[in-house]
Amino acid sequence: MDEVSRQARWEQRTEIPLAFASLLFLTMYAILVLAQDLPGAWRDLCTAVLSLTWAMFAADYGVRWRLSGQGLRFVPTHKLDTVVVVLPLLRPLRVVKVYEAVQHRHGEPRLSLYARVITYAGLTTVLLGFACSLAVYDRERGAPGTEMHSFGDALWWACATLTTVGYGDVVPVTAGGRTIAVGLMACGLALLGAVTGSFSSWLVQVFSLESDRENVEGPPGS
Amino acid sequence: MDEVSRQARWEQRTEIPLAFASLLFLTMYAILVLAQDLPGAWRDLCTAVLSLTWAMFAADYGVRWRLSGQGLRFVPTHKLDTVVVVLPLLRPLRVVKVYEAVQHRHGEPRLSLYARVITYAGLTTVLLGFACSLAVYDRERGAPGTEMHSFGDALWWACATLTTVGYGDVVPVTAGGRTIAVGLMACGLALLGAVTGSFSSWLVQVFSLESDRENVEGPPGS
Amino acid sequence: MDEVSRQARWEQRTEIPLAFASLLFLTMYAILVLAQDLPGAWRDLCTAVLSLTWAMFAADYGVRWRLSGQGLRFVPTHKLDTVVVVLPLLRPLRVVKVYEAVQHRHGEPRLSLYARVITYAGLTTVLLGFACSLAVYDRERGAPGTEMHSFGDALWWACATLTTVGYGDVVPVTAGGRTIAVGLMACGLALLGAVTGSFSSWLVQVFSLESDRENVEGPPGS
Amino acid sequence: MDEVSRQARWEQRTEIPLAFASLLFLTMYAILVLAQDLPGAWRDLCTAVLSLTWAMFAADYGVRWRLSGQGLRFVPTHKLDTVVVVLPLLRPLRVVKVYEAVQHRHGEPRLSLYARVITYAGLTTVLLGFACSLAVYDRERGAPGTEMHSFGDALWWACATLTTVGYGDVVPVTAGGRTIAVGLMACGLALLGAVTGSFSSWLVQVFSLESDRENVEGPPGS
Incomplete structure (x- = not known):
């Protein structure tokens, strides 16, 4: 039960920063592709931010894996999370879960x-x-x-x-x-x-x- | 019950004029697009009729909202009506409901x-x-x-x-x-x-x- | 019961000729479209056969309507037959029913x-x-x-x-x-x-x- | 029961060679189509291997038909096998069955x-x-x-x-x-x-x- 609550606390605290990070990830990729005539220094900055946000997703995945204490069973039971690490573009999909959690706390039906x-x-x-x-x-x-x-x-x-x-x-x-x-x-x-x-x-x-x-x-x- | 009957009376009286108005709306739009070489005065007339019919749909929506006495709950429970105000082209969809009401009065199954x-x-x-x-x-x-x-x-x-x-x-x-x-x-x-x-x-x-x-x-x- | 048996006898006797007639109909139409350099006399012959086969379908429909003794209720309960009169090209669809009737007589499951x-x-x-x-x-x-x-x-x-x-x-x-x-x-x-x-x-x-x-x-x- | 076990033994022994043969079949066909500038001798070799693998599939089908002792009822009850003989390209589809058999032996659910x-x-x-x-x-x-x-x-x-x-x-x-x-x-x-x-x-x-x-x-x- 303690494991679950630590996991839940971690998810609660990281949800908002990571949602912003995913939007940042998409924006950086879009800038790199669309703004071809950007000065090299800015492009390097974008690439750095892109790598950093991806590293954040990977780190979050690792922490949640450890907190879950599930070992290898974590991967098949958290398919959406695993897909998000490989394709961070799909991260905003988690917004649906957050929205439902918020609604649940307000006592509204899912x-x-x-x-x-x-x-x-x-x-x-x-x-x-x-x-x-x-x-x-x-x-x-x-x-x-x-x-x-x-x-x-x-x-x-x-x-x-x-x-x-x-x-x-x-x-x-x-x-x-x-x-x-x-x-x-x-x-x-x-x-x-x-x-x-x-x-x-x-x-x-x-x-x-x-x-x-x-x-x-x-x-x-x- | 009185609310419901006033609402029902309103719908009964406006159904036929509004069905004609929706056909008029479509016709006016088609004329404006297809008859490019129409004299300016006729085009202005068409635009005026177009605006007028749309205003009729908006007014009808407002009246029914007030008669319903439902407040904000009116919008989610009358989705088709709301869509019709934004896209008056879909107004003729209400014909299905009218047809069913007529059949119902004649005792035929829906x-x-x-x-x-x-x-x-x-x-x-x-x-x-x-x-x-x-x-x-x-x-x-x-x-x-x-x-x-x-x-x-x-x-x-x-x-x-x-x-x-x-x-x-x-x-x-x-x-x-x-x-x-x-x-x-x-x-x-x-x-x-x-x-x-x-x-x-x-x-x-x-x-x-x-x-x-x-x-x-x-x-x-x- | 007598009505049903007269209807069934009619269907049994006309099924085979009409199946051939539908193939003839398709063939005549194909010849008219594809063999453009056919002499006029042959083309007239094809048109005549085409009209004749269509008349046969219409006559068969009329006879079955009368034998059914159903009046106007015949049309909605025999949709496939009605479609076949308008679009004789779909006549071979009745083959499925014939096949099933044959299987039924041999005691095989449908x-x-x-x-x-x-x-x-x-x-x-x-x-x-x-x-x-x-x-x-x-x-x-x-x-x-x-x-x-x-x-x-x-x-x-x-x-x-x-x-x-x-x-x-x-x-x-x-x-x-x-x-x-x-x-x-x-x-x-x-x-x-x-x-x-x-x-x-x-x-x-x-x-x-x-x-x-x-x-x-x-x-x-x- | 003896029939079934002989059949099962045959399938167990031929499964692995035939899986390789189907890959060989696909490879040979791909080589024949894609490597147009191959010397004639090599092309003849590929054609020979192609025919040989197909003959193997046909022989396997024949043996299993006889072992089944089902006569003509074998064809409708072994649709996938029949399709595989006509279209040997689909042979690898049997891999799913083999995978399930292996999982079954290890006591895992299908x-x-x-x-x-x-x-x-x-x-x-x-x-x-x-x-x-x-x-x-x-x-x-x-x-x-x-x-x-x-x-x-x-x-x-x-x-x-x-x-x-x-x-x-x-x-x-x-x-x-x-x-x-x-x-x-x-x-x-x-x-x-x-x-x-x-x-x-x-x-x-x-x-x-x-x-x-x-x-x-x-x-x-x-």
Whole structure:
């Protein structure tokens, strides 16, 4: 029980700084990719901050692993945390848990299952789409034959890919860009599954609730 | 009970005028976008009617809010009404409720759950597709390098986007057009989820009903 | 009971001729579209056979309506038959019912629900894809700027559309072709829903059955 | 029981050699397609090894058929094995069964239903995508008007097709390549159904398990 409370105290204290650190991480990466004409000293600073924030995530993961006292069982039971260390861009996903903890303390009910799935899927889509746009734009910029002339083109391409629309007016042409693109496609497919599955279940639920509510209120004109 | 009946009376009296107003709203917007060579005076008239109908929707929303006596709880419990004020193009969605109220008064059973989901999803698709085609065409017309030369091209693009086919022969090239397009893609994804989920459930139901019916009638040749 | 048996006798006697008639209908339409350099007399003959087979379907529908003695209730309870009169290309869908009737007479169990859904969806896809390819090719042939130079291109386009892949290397450019294409996209979306829904349910069933079977047989090496 | 144990012994002894043979099969086919400037003698050797491995799969199938003593009922009850003989590229799919048998012997629980579906679908996607890329590249290479200049282009095309994104920047233009492409599209649709269906079910399960776990551990900060 003491282990759990020490763990909980650690999470409570680090949550807010780490949420800011994740935003800093994303901002630094975006600056490094988009502001090409920045003086070298500033770029070095950004790289340093980027490494530092990542080191913070790794350190936080290590501390929580030790406090948990679970040994190797920690990794499979904390999948989201593990993914966050490898892909710090997804760190803001933890915001959902923090929001729920806050709501719980105020005695309010937690989010419904479908609201959580939609929130996780939506946040993942936005963060992954933004990060992949940056990474692909970084590789495509100036490649011969590319149609990706601005970061706006990269965002447009990411949206068309994540929704599996795939116009093909803007596509990556370099090997690096295409490799990241395949990852984004796979995520798009998974997110499509999440959205399709949960949206349809949610829709069915909403309609049944609505019909119950109408029955209680009585039909219009009665 | 008195509150409810005043609310119901208000809804009964405003339903028909507001349904016409929503059609007027769509028509005025379409005229403004498509009839570019209209004399200035006519265009001003259309703009005035457009603003007026929107003001009517806002006023109707305000009156119903006050009559409900619910305070801030009105917004989350009347999501469709709130969306309609922001996007008056979706107003005709209320037609489904009116149709059900009419059927209810005649003592007929309400639509099945799947019929309602399909009706809502289908109507939303048609209205959003039409409105987004207008909005995108308005921004793309005459843009350098665009392939969207007529409103027919815009409609064709909207259909290919909503079904996530995405040929890419006609695509928006301006920032404004692409922003609207991303919204349409997201709607397409959501509608795909609704259609996929409800269609498959409906299909399974139809087949079970059919097999029951055949068992009652006896097989052919018996 | 007498009504039912007269209806059943009629269906038994007309099933085989009408199945051949539907194949004849498809063949005549394909000949009219693909064999452009046929002498006029032959083309007139094909048109005549086409009209005759369609008249046969309409007559069969009328006779079955009268025999049913159901009045207007016949239309909603025989949806597939009604669709077949409007779109005779879908007539071969009735083959599934005939196959099941034959199996029933031999005392074999009917197809499982998922097998039937997959069969209907697959047959509809093949028939609609083929018919729409013919209709679109008929309109696109020789249109300025088209990439659809052969019937093979049209088939390739129909496959890419029905699976919602939508490469966009071959697309309809005429208003008529695009109108049919929108219908095909909508069918593709519906069929995607059917395939996705039933395939995933079927997959889950198969795996549970397989695991039951393994438990009965014992694991390998035991 | 004797039949079963002889069958099990045969499967145990052939599993490892046949797993290597399937990798050999894939490698030989890849070499034949990709290494065009190989001396004729080496190519003949590859062809010979390719035929030999396929003959091994056929022989294994025949032996197991006889040992089963099931007659014609063997084919419908061993669908995966039958598919493997026709498409030896899918042989590695049996790895899942071997993995489960090994885990079973060590007393560990078998994979959950969703893990198995995802594993099968993922493996099938990777193997089919790789094999179809090879087959399509073999047909497209050097075709007039093709954009598929390297095997990397073919892999990129296969990924965009399997996820139904379909950019259309690289598409097959020959009749042979398009025929294989239609097969890949159909597989993509089926795999989309599998991923969508199982992912959404799995997601729902994960969230319910997570909420149970949180309830047991107590909320953070309590």
